[in-house]
Amino acid sequence: MPETIRVTLPDGSSRDVAPGTSAREIAEEIGPRLAKAAVAARVSGEVWDLNRPINEDITLEILTDGDPAALDVLRHSAAHVLATAVRELYPEAKIGFGPAIQDGFYYDFEVPRPFTPDDLEAIAAKMREVVRADYRFEREEVDREVARGRFEDDPLKLERLDEFADDETISLYTDGPFIDLCRGPHLPSTGRLKHFKLLHAAGAYWRGDSRRQMLQRIYGTAWFKSADLEAYLHRLEEAERRDHRVIGKRLDLFSIQDEVGPGLILWHPRGAVIQFELRRFIEDEILKRGYQLVYTPHVTREALFVRSGHLPIYAEHQFPPMAAGEGESEEVRYRTKPMNCPMHTLIYASQQRSYRDLPIRLAEIATVYRNELSGTLHGLLRVRGLTMDDAHIFCREDQIEDEIYDILDLSDLVLRTFGFEYRLDVATRPEKKIGDDATWEVAEQALMRALDRRNLTYGIDHGGGAFYGPKIDIQLKDAIGREWQGATIQLDYQLPERFGLEYTGADNRPHRPIIIHRAIYGTLERFVGCLIEHFAGAFPLWLSPEQVRFLPITEQQNATARALRQRFREAGVRAEVDERSETLNYRVRDGELMKVPYMVVIGQREVQDGTVAVRVRGAGKKQEIVPADTFLERVTGEIASRALVPYGSA
RNA sequence: GCCACCGUAGCUCAGUGGUAGAGCUCUCGAUUCGUAAUCGAGUGGUCCGCGGUUCGAAUCCGCGCGGUGGCUCCA
Numbered sequence: 001m002p003e004t005i006r007v008t009l010p011d012g013s014s015r016d017v018a019p020g021t022s023a024r025e026i027a028e029e030i031g032p033r034l035a036k037a038a039v040a041a042r043v044s045g046e047v048w049d050l051n052r053p054i055n056e057d058i059t060l061e062i063l064t065d066g067d068p069a070a071l072d073v074l075r076h077s078a079a080h081v082l083a084t085a086v087r088e089l090y091p092e093a094k095i096g097f098g099p100a101i102q103d104g105f106y107y108d109f110e111v112p113r114p115f116t117p118d119d120l121e122a123i124a125a126k127m128r129e130v131v132r133a134d135y136r137f138e139r140e141e142v143d144r145e146v147a148r149g150r151f152e153d154d155p156l157k158l159e160r161l162d163e164f165a166d167d168e169t170i171s172l173y174t175d176g177p178f179i180d181l182c183r184g185p186h187l188p189s190t191g192r193l194k195h196f197k198l199l200h201a202a203g204a205y206w207r208g209d210s211r212r213q214m215l216q217r218i219y220g221t222a223w224f225k226s227a228d229l230e231a232y233l234h235r236l237e238e239a240e241r242r243d244h245r246v247i248g249k250r251l252d253l254f255s256i257q258d259e260v261g262p263g264l265i266l267w268h269p270r271g272a273v274i275q276f277e278l279r280r281f282i283e284d285e286i287l288k289r290g291y292q293l294v295y296t297p298h299v300t301r302e303a304l305f306v307r308s309g310h311l312p313i314y315a316e317h318q319f320p321p322m323a324a325g326e327g328e329s330e331e332v333r334y335r336t337k338p339m340n341c342p343m344h345t346l347i348y349a350s351q352q353r354s355y356r357d358l359p360i361r362l363a364e365i366a367t368v369y370r371n372e373l374s375g376t377l378h379g380l381l382r383v384r385g386l387t388m389d390d391a392h393i394f395c396r397e398d399q400i401e402d403e404i405y406d407i408l409d410l411s412d413l414v415l416r417t418f419g420f421e422y423r424l425d426v427a428t429r430p431e432k433k434i435g436d437d438a439t440w441e442v443a444e445q446a447l448m449r450a451l452d453r454r455n456l457t458y459g460i461d462h463g464g465g466a467f468y469g470p471k472i473d474i475q476l477k478d479a480i481g482r483e484w485q486g487a488t489i490q491l492d493y494q495l496p497e498r499f500g501l502e503y504t505g506a507d508n509r510p511h512r513p514i515i516i517h518r519a520i521y522g523t524l525e526r527f528v529g530c531l532i533e534h535f536a537g538a539f540p541l542w543l544s545p546e547q548v549r550f551l552p553i554t555e556q557q558n559a560t561a562r563a564l565r566q567r568f569r570e571a572g573v574r575a576e577v578d579e580r581s582e583t584l585n586y587r588v589r590d591g592e593l594m595k596v597p598y599m600v601v602i603g604q605r606e607v608q609d610g611t612v613a614v615r616v617r618g619a620g621k622k623q624e625i626v627p628a629d630t631f632l633e634r635v636t637g638e639i640a641s642r643a644l645v646p647y648g649s650a
Numbered sequence: 651g652c653c654a655c656c657g658u659a660g661c662u663c664a665g666u667g668g669u670a671g672a673g674c675u676c677u678c679g680a681u682u683c684g685u686a687a688u689c690g691a692g693u694g695g696u697c698c699g700c701g702g703u704u705c706g707a708a709u710c711c712g713c714g715c716g717g718u719g720g721c722u723c724c725a
Binding site: 114115116200201202204205208209210214217219249250256258262370372373375376377378381382383386388485486488519522523525526551553554555556581582583584585586587588589590591592593599601603604613615620621622623 | 652653687688715716718719723724725
């Protein structure tokens, strides 16, 4: 072992220390403030415990609580503290895995009885004791036999141990009474965990495998600063406040009823308006871009899905077959469609195509049915009857790039209209795939060139493509920073093969086209659900179910209000009159709660002057008195431009 | 589908073995009002369903249906 080892710091300086020195000791040398703030260390790129001895030349970065990697360390340690507490309270509990996750951590336990909310409180109290005891996290590297000895009574850990390669380092971490098989790193001691909260318990299969036993998982969150914990809990509340299921009920947008069935949406008039506007928007845009609309049946012969290759893979997500006509043969069994592509493919195949005809872009906003597992259904976000804004583009290989470019342009236009930011990922060839590498290379390059031409940055999901082609996924970011699965653009070499699609090339020989599947909204159900939460029910004017509500002050103004309503309706504005025999205050409150963008008060003065007194949603008392014509002009302008904010507030 | 929790009026919810309740909504009457709840009266229930225990079940038990949070899968 060398006399000294060289440690290079982020500022480029270096110092020589004795082998076995820990990052903590180096931090102390640099300064007491740094040593106190230190959480962990990045040693030659890898995150280490502060206490772990360093034995070779390295680069060293001391991680303080400002570093995102430090949060992971904190949360991972919080998971161990949780397990420590559970083991103290329930010595018979078997431990599973307990990692840090986005915003928090969890730990899985095998226990004879699930945890109740009261149990969680007791566990949290015990955790605070563990924190007060300030146990050091001790790392230890051992061989397999020693490790097996330590986990004699923990079958789940033993199972994991068996998977270690012979040359793999097996490390154990101890904090007070608790020992765990763990790669680390951890906080220096349990006392560093200050701001945490256990959130809920849930069942989780051992190793995510539904054939294995179910463990009990406890979720929690942890932060370095009390303010961060508060902010996070507030964010959870905010998300709850925006829950589309609650807002959907309150604003009378949709319902899901037992008599119809789970996952099947009844769109009430106010919700149907939103869908109608979304359809109108996308259909206008795609017609400008050379798409053609088609309509296809909801039910088809089962044999179609056999030919398309969907049935063997997809059957468990499809509703069972129904018999139409006589007999039981495959020829007369029908299925509701879980997707539209086979039928669009048949439209393509219905005549001979020339290379000059391509690309052919077939679009259909169609409801398809998928028999999703009951436990996965969730409001509008996961349903069984889903309406896709679907399109299939049949094109030549040399057209892929331009088509992708145009789809990216379309999705950018659409998403920005709603004020969404987004990020993109390209999913490349997986292990199991059809087609040769050369073809994949061409396809992947075309996707990336199109993205580059639009100056978009994107991540690459290596091996994340479907077996039949690469794809681009778009993740939306909503008003409170949550991500949603948005558009997908999927290249498909498989379906043209299965249906023997062809076009005649300039060489007068048959060629095989490529299919691009693409949906911009994804599904209208999910997209509307996302919009409800994004806008917290306060839709921009063009999407608002009711755009203008006239409030006559007394019955004397009812006739004027009705006449205005008619004029506005004829100009394409969704206008109503609230002439209920209630106080103005009452009706204003109702309009605000229903998130009507404009309330227009009509009193004696307005009737006389031909004006309206406009109250803007959310703006309180402040009103503006303008001629009725001026207001109508502004409203129609705001609708036509699909503005995100009311006029005058931009 | 699996695990846990939950299911009472249109909505939000109280009611833990002894005659089903509140607020809002809705209907009717009065009120005619200038920017977030006017007053009064009334309607409204298979306490999710079926079975069991009990003299007696919204309440306890079993099964089913549905919802919620997860697991899994996906858009």
